[in-house]
Amino acid sequence: MTMSWFAYTLMVFILLTAVTTALFRDVLSAIVVFGAYSLGMAIFYTFLLAPDVAMTEAAIGAGVTTILLLLTIARTTRPSTDRLFERVHWPGVVAVGAFAIVLLWTVLPEMVAVGAEDAPVWANADVTQYYIQHTYDDTGVQNAVTAVLAAYRGFDTFGEAVVVFAAGVAVLIVLKREVFA
């Protein structure tokens, strides 16, 4: 239950990149550091036994999102800076710090320890345990994530696909361009 040094180092890396993303004044630097943050997060997902999520995060979070952000600042403006870091916005820090402390004090004691086998999500006999035990019999695929994605919750996935489709349409409408005329 105790954390390994690998996870500890990775968490420090993620935290550092997140803080520098928030504080860098130069938007380009912030975007580059955010790419590094996404990559660290992808490795951390692998540590948390979610290789599917890690691959998606590495391809989309670290790849596509970074490219889109870079293209946006290439097309708009990039404020010239003399300072490396943003001035700290103290009222914001206080408000957000209070938010974090409230979360930590109220939610943490109610949570089951990370990775415990009596965690409600994992031990749920109707959801998780059912999926794990019946995936192969029901669907004939071995990857439980794919089974849940396409079979057990296919309608859900259909909704997500339509949301993505709608977002693509929305971008084209907002940028009303000769591009896809």
Place this chain on the structure above:
Amino acid sequence: MADQYDDTYTESQVILTSVKIIAPFTLTYGLFMTFHGADTPGGSFQGGAIIGVTILMLAFAFGIEPTRQWLSNSTLVALIAGGVSIFLGVGLATMALGGAFLEYELFDEVLGIAPKWGMETIEIGGIALIVAGVVITLFFATASGFTPERGTDSSSSPGSVAGRGGDRDSENGGDDDD
């Protein structure tokens, strides 16, 4: 500044060569992930994203505008719309066979197709197409042309635009901290 995209694009032999070497591998990897997602980590979301990113890589090497013309807009629209229709079609097919939306067991009972193949259709024909198409579309839409007024605006010199934005920023940067 984006007006310069095609101005600043110059063919680089190094980038072209390495993209020519790597693109087949990434495309294969994306397809592998899509087709093999049923039994190993991976799946259509990841595979579709990697296929899309391959096209982005080609666009960086060969120039965004030529790539967009090569991969015509109607192809992309067909890719996304086709993905959604295939997904919807499979779902409605099971309903036509008398079951619920995406009830793959009916394929087995009525047509003798294992439920796995229904899922593969959704994965490969539906989600992968949608994700790949949307990633490429978003990239081209964000990267492509300019509204005319901005084009004239930045035509003077890129430095002046950046400088103007910068001035405005630093002015307000001084104000907002007080």
Place this chain on the structure above:
Amino acid sequence: MIETIRFWAIVVLVVLGLFFTFVSAVGVLRLPDVYARSHTASQTDTLGAGMALAAVALALGWQNATIYTVLLLFFVFITNPTAAHAIARSAAETGIEPWTPEEDGNTGQSQTEGENR
């Protein structure tokens, strides 16, 4: 015997990989302008990552994952210098002047200016 050699080969490769990666990180932090930085980031980093990956491949022995690691090694050797080339090239096209020792008095200044163009 062969196991001992393998063990020490892994250790040496990991240590060398760490060393070169560290040198590359120091170079990115300390070198004056974008050209010098992309140079250290491509050469030293490729070597460091390559050695670390070679150590991983040795440690895995004969299995599927080794093939993936070797493929990864191959791709790192191709993509890393290409990325550095792209960065340096676009920097040159944007008109960033290479750092020269004449501006020695204010290296720190010229470095940030070069970065921000």
Place this chain on the structure above:
Amino acid sequence: MIEYLDTHYTYVLAFVLLAIGLYMMIANENLVKKVIGVNLFQTAIFLFFVSVAYVEGGDAPIVPAETNPGELLVASPLPHVIVLTAIVVGVALTAVALALIVRIYAEYGTLREDTLREVRADE
């Protein structure tokens, strides 16, 4: 409080990242950085979901055909699926936000929130 760092470490990290994302949305004036903040906030929630699904000493949610599934110790697949789709929806959302930002810049010539407010008040 400190003992939670040992047993609840991913939750602590997720909450701190939530706070940082929220801070970016509140405090950064630049609209692009606000969008990065939204992304950071999202990632923190993804981390929360993934760590809920984690099981100590387990394996990735692959159910091999030949083993008895009753003995398997694998992570819960359901939160993974939710996060998987949410990442793709998240990039679509980011793209829509960035498209709006490009339009805002074409219209008003600035990306700073306060300048934008002034320009809009002047009109």
